[in-house]
Amino acid sequence: MTTPTTTRTVLLKHHLKALTLPTVATECEKVAARSAAANVDHLGYLLQVCEWELIERERKAAERRLKAARFPAPKTLAEFDFAARPSVNKPLILDLARGDYLGKRENVPLAGLSGTGKTHRASARAMAACAQGKRVRF
Incomplete structure (x- = not known):
C-alpha cells in the first residue's frame, strides 16, 4: 500500500467513525477489493457497503430488543x-x-x-x- 492510500484509508475510517458507520468502516476495504475484481462501479460499491451497514444495524437492533424483553x-x-x-x-x-x-x-x-x-x-x-x-x- 502506498503512503497516499494509507493516509486516505486512515482519514476515511476516521470520517466513518465520526458518522457512526462502524460496519462500513470495517468492511469498506474488503468490499472495495471485491468490487474492483468484479469491475463494479462506485455506485455499486456504495450500495454494497450501505447494505452491509443496514443489515448489521437491523441485526443489532433485534438483539437489543430480545435482550431488553x-x-x-x-x-x-x-x-x-x-x-x-x-x-x-x-x-x-x-x-x-x-x-x-x-x-x-x-x-x-x-x-x-x-x-x-x-x-x-x-x-x-x-x-x-x-x-x-x-x-x-x-
Missing part, C-alpha cells in the same frame, strides 16, 4: 407441541403470531390450567413481535 427462555411456536394440546386453536395462535392485534392495540389474554403452555405461547408471540421490530417486555 428479558425472556426467561427463548421459545418459538415451531417448538410448541400442538398435538399434545389439542384444545389449543393452532390456526388462531399462528394468526396471533403475525401481530396484527398490536397495530390495533387489542389485548389478547391467556387463560387456562397450569401446564397448558400459556407461558410458551406468550413467549413465542413476544419473540415474533421482536422479530417484527416491536419492543416487548416479558
